[in-house]
Amino acid sequence: MTNRPLTHPAHPPAALPPPCPPSPPGQPPLPRTPVLCLQGITKRFGAVEALLDVSVQVHEGEVVGLVGDNAAGKSTLAKVIAGALQPDTGLIELGGEPVQIGSPSSAHALGIATVFQDLALCENLDVTANLFLGRELKRSGLMHDGQMEAHTRSVLHDLRANIPSIHTPLNQLSAGQRQAVAIARTLIGRPRLVVLDEPTSSLSVAQTAEVLTHIERLRDLGLGVIFISHNLTDVRAVADRIEVLRHGQNNGTFGPDAAQSDLIGAITGATRFGGLGG
Amino acid sequence: MTGIANVWELATRNMRQSGIAVAFVAIVALFSVLNSNFLSPGNITNIVLQYSYILILAIGMVLVIIGGHIDLSVGSLVALTGAVAAVVVIKGGQPWWVGVLAAIGVGLLAGAWQGFWVAYVGIPAFIVTLAGMLLFRGLTWVVLDSISLSPFGGTYYQIANGFQNGLLGGMGFDVFTLVIFAIAVVGYAVMQWRSRMAKLRYQQVVESLPLFVVKIVIVAAIVMWFAWQLAHSRGLPNVLILLAILIIGYSVIAQRSVFGRHIYAIGGNLHAAQLSGVKVKTVNFWVMANMGFLSAVAGIVYSSRMNGAQPGAGNMFELDAIAACFIGGAAVTGGVGRVTGAMIGGLIMAVMSNGMQLMGVDQSVQQVVKGLVLLLAVAFDVYNKKRAGVAR
Numbered sequence: 001m002t003n004r005p006l007t008h009p010a011h012p013p014a015a016l017p018p019p020c021p022p023s024p025p026g027q028p029p030l031p032r033t034p035v036l037c038l039q040g041i042t043k044r045f046g047a048v049e050a051l052l053d054v055s056v057q058v059h060e061g062e063v064v065g066l067v068g069d070n071a072a073g074k075s076t077l078a079k080v081i082a083g084a085l086q087p088d089t090g091l092i093e094l095g096g097e098p099v100q101i102g103s104p105s106s107a108h109a110l111g112i113a114t115v116f117q118d119l120a121l122c123e124n125l126d127v128t129a130n131l132f133l134g135r136e137l138k139r140s141g142l143m144h145d146g147q148m149e150a151h152t153r154s155v156l157h158d159l160r161a162n163i164p165s166i167h168t169p170l171n172q173l174s175a176g177q178r179q180a181v182a183i184a185r186t187l188i189g190r191p192r193l194v195v196l197d198e199p200t201s202s203l204s205v206a207q208t209a210e211v212l213t214h215i216e217r218l219r220d221l222g223l224g225v226i227f228i229s230h231n232l233t234d235v236r237a238v239a240d241r242i243e244v245l246r247h248g249q250n251n252g253t254f255g256p257d258a259a260q261s262d263l264i265g266a267i268t269g270a271t272r273f274g275g276l277g278g
Numbered sequence: 279m280t281g282i283a284n285v286w287e288l289a290t291r292n293m294r295q296s297g298i299a300v301a302f303v304a305i306v307a308l309f310s311v312l313n314s315n316f317l318s319p320g321n322i323t324n325i326v327l328q329y330s331y332i333l334i335l336a337i338g339m340v341l342v343i344i345g346g347h348i349d350l351s352v353g354s355l356v357a358l359t360g361a362v363a364a365v366v367v368i369k370g371g372q373p374w375w376v377g378v379l380a381a382i383g384v385g386l387l388a389g390a391w392q393g394f395w396v397a398y399v400g401i402p403a404f405i406v407t408l409a410g411m412l413l414f415r416g417l418t419w420v421v422l423d424s425i426s427l428s429p430f431g432g433t434y435y436q437i438a439n440g441f442q443n444g445l446l447g448g449m450g451f452d453v454f455t456l457v458i459f460a461i462a463v464v465g466y467a468v469m470q471w472r473s474r475m476a477k478l479r480y481q482q483v484v485e486s487l488p489l490f491v492v493k494i495v496i497v498a499a500i501v502m503w504f505a506w507q508l509a510h511s512r513g514l515p516n517v518l519i520l521l522a523i524l525i526i527g528y529s530v531i532a533q534r535s536v537f538g539r540h541i542y543a544i545g546g547n548l549h550a551a552q553l554s555g556v557k558v559k560t561v562n563f564w565v566m567a568n569m570g571f572l573s574a575v576a577g578i579v580y581s582s583r584m585n586g587a588q589p590g591a592g593n594m595f596e597l598d599a600i601a602a603c604f605i606g607g608a609a610v611t612g613g614v615g616r617v618t619g620a621m622i623g624g625l626i627m628a629v630m631s632n633g634m635q636l637m638g639v640d641q642s643v644q645q646v647v648k649g650l651v652l653l654l655a656v657a658f659d660v661y662n663k664k665r666a667g668v669a670r
């Protein structure tokens with residue numbers, strides 16, 4: 001890897017967004033620098049502006065709920081953070097350092113773990129194989145099964161996940177158990193930040209409750225968490241802060257106890273924030 | 279949860295695996311009843327030699343199929359690599375090993391060529407290898423100048439027709455063969471015991487101890503009986519040694535190496551593999567290149583066995599190799615299959631062909647039967663999967 005300048009090259013220097021402030025202006029200073037700070041992220045697909053000048057911050061041990069209507073750009077933002085998509089412009093800082101996330105594996109190396117909306121798991125492989133896919137532990141050229149299995153057990157235990165056997169192929173697990181495997185996968189390799197894209201969307205009530213406790217476990221482990229969802233009830237249950245996206249733009253920040261009507265207003269566009277008028 | 283399971287549980291848990299083993303035993307039993315010569319030492323040796331090149335091709339093919347691809351060019355490549363060896367050894371007067379190296383070089387090159395188009399250009403393997411099938415067949419005619427070349431003679435001929443025997447003496451049978459097989463049986467028992475111990479340590483379900491012992495004894499008895507038959511015929515065929523090395527080596531690659539794990543991941547969910555950081559292109563490239571390598575090995579064995587090279591050699595081999603994989607439990611959609619399964623699938627085809635041949639069954643009927651067996655095996659798979667899907 002070459003030594004890159006600390007700014008995003010696609011971005012003209014004159015239009016650089018302001019660097020992440022140690023604390024937001026006009027508010028009491030936060031005790032720590034954010035794990036992740038996104039500034040002015042824009043991503044276009046042809047004429048579609050999936051993301052337009054989006055800024056989000058996540059701190060250690062904080063769950064940030066990211067809500068928005070269909071096609072608001074939530075998954076696109078998740079993919080930008082995961083290194084699966086490259087933003088057209090914008091600045092990404094991890095722990096105060098500007099970074100480039102060129103690929104999913106470099107995201108992993110930077111301590112970012114993502115559960116994609118369409119569950120990037122291999123149904124034909126067992127739990128251990130899925131947890132370590134793409135980052136298998138090796139011993140003298142072959143896979144170190146014993147150590148990978150031990151790790152898997154300890155991670156599932158950390159999450160208090162209810163999986164019958166780590167040798168079960170995923171096609172024999174329920175949707176909720178698969179989601180638990182996907183979340184457990186994020187814990188391999190000591191991440192700082194976990195992005196969960198709609199982890200509860202296809203789950204029953206009981207399974208949703210279980211996944212929400214998994215998210216709380218991630219927070220208790222001191223990780224920064226971005227929890228993307230349609231479901232306001234789920235988000236309110238675990239999020240410390242709620243960010244609203246609408247048509248690819250920031251449309252307000254709320255506390256977990258914000259009024260339902262305010263949130264819905266921001267999501268549907270009845271209310272507009274960020275100097276856009278309305 | 280108790281750590282002991284009964285026979286029925288184990289059998290149903292591994293429905294496909296045990297189903298195929300049972301089918302294999304049933305077919306062998308059927309033919310041995312129908313024809314007293316079927317289980318004679320000479321004929322058993324014959325089955326191994328006659329289908330060794332299909333088995334070698336099936337080893338590579340099962341990896342290709344697990345990765346979600348297919349290779350239709352292997353038959354033509356068997357012909358081309360055999361032709362190259364023949365030109366080098368018979369026409370050029372070079373020593374046998376130069377011919378072997380030339381064939382392997384050509385096989386690797388052809389595999390890399392197809393790997394390039396599949397992995398880096400993104401053309402489906404079905405198309406690339408269909409083109410390869412025509413391309414390599416045409417090149418075979420060019421290389422051989424449209425005539426057959428023979429004989430190889432000498433060491434090259436011994437590759438597929440030679441035996442290791444008499445190394446340790448014996449009275450009417452070959453002790454060396456028996457010793458080799460005994461070592462293999464002990465190795466198998468030790469490995470099974472160790473994996474049982476590991477499973478118990480993690481409180482997984484295993485069969486009861488008597489059942490475990492019975493299983494080992496049955497396998498050992500069958501293997502040693504097979505060895506006994508070989509030892510009374512001509513000893514240990516060179517090809518069987520080669521085949522054993524390839525099967526063990528590729529089983530380790532498929533089950534224990536990162537490369538093998540990534541083949542399964544790509545075949546299971548390409549998108550997930552990509553997002554997980556699997557180097558999909560590199561893996562696909564080497565899967566196809568490896569198929570080229572194994573086609574060359576099969577081409578050497580086949581040309582050695584035929585003691586020459588013909589422009590039409592290896593015709594339809596690809597279909598036998600593919601059928602072996604699917605009968606052996608590989609999934610059409612990719613992501614599922616085993617080297618050992620493909621070997622049993624190949625042996626089922628081999629035993630059926632040989633048995634029907636001994637009984638003087640017409641060629642056309644043989645084809646019909648083999649076609650139906652392939653269809654039934656895959657139908658059984660589909661049925662099983664549906665049932666499992668409903669149960670979930």
Ligand SMILES: Nc1ncnc2c1ncn2[C@@H]1O[C@H](COP(=O)(O)OP(=O)(O)OP(=O)(O)O)[C@@H](O)[C@H]1O
Binds near residue numbers: 045070071072
């Ligand atoms: N690869 C792509 N190519 C072209 N357009 C895309 C692509 N991915 C997303 N888009 C577009 O970007 C916009 C935002 O999509 P995104 O998937 O981020 O929405 P979302 O908020 O996750 O929606 P949902 O709630 O349905 O998951 C949509 O208009 C979508 O059509």
Ligand SMILES: [Mg+2]
Binds near residue numbers: 074076117198
């Ligand atoms: Mg989405």
